[in-house]
Amino acid sequence: MRLKLLGTGNAAGVPLYGCHCNHCITARGRNDLRRGPASALLEIGKKKYLIDAGLINIAEKYPVGELDGIFLTHFHPDHVQGLFHLRWGIGETIPVYCPPDSIGCADLFKHSGILDFKPQKKFTAFELDNLCVVPLPLIHSKVTFGFLFEYRNEKIAYLTDTKGLPPKTIEWLRENPLDLLVIDTSYPPEEDGKGHNNLTETLSIHHQLKPTKTILTHISHDLDIWLTKNHAQLPESVVIPRDGSIVFPCLINE
Secondary structure (H helix, E strand, O other): OEEEEEEOEOOOOEOOOOOOOHHHHHHHOOHHHOEOEOEEEEEEOOEEEEEOOOOOOHHHHOOOOOOOEEEOOOOOHHHHOOHHHHOOOOOOOEEEEEOOOOOOOOOOOOOOOOEEEEEOOOOOOEEEOOEEEEEEEOOOOOOOEEEEEEEOOEEEEEEOOOOOOOHHHHHHHHOOOOOEEEEEOOEOOOOOOOOOOEHHHHHHHHHHHOOOEEEEEOEOHHHHHHHHHHHHHOOOOEEOOOOOEEEEOOOEEO
């Protein structure tokens, strides 16, 4: 099982449009400092699964037949915007495993094209070949699922967007010790944002679940600046990734 983070930013991203702070000025000239919409690629052998679809160039990045499925955490635009172009393709359908959100986003359900939306039930496991997937409810302004992926006794949880975790989700994850936790961390410790964790909340979850590694994602402009100045304060088992980082089985910054 291999997990690569394609994007690690929140909806606004880094650099922030219109911002002329030193951090953003530097990021405009360095691709390695940019943060695009939070998304990932999960590879199981020759199978490839996209986690969230905020990248607008999905159709160019993944040729026909290369994606075996897409896991959607929820239907906010920064997590589905890449599907609006992809859906008009031709050929085999692409399964999209998603929460049971009857509203969706704009007309994606009405005109789904080659996308085959498959709403899932919370805590109800399903299997794709030898990959076991469990949708886990999160706390957000839209119905949102995180996903627990298990393959050959390796367990990864991908949890974004969320403000804390529901008690039953915490209980489930405590009973299934994680090799890797990828979790929404949008704000610095002193900020109390709606619908997303700040760093203090993420560290509390990290200490409760005790994964081998915790990876931050959905990072905002303000948190990125805070982390640049204060990264040494984090526990060794809590990692700040970059766009393109391979975070499992080991951390590699491409």
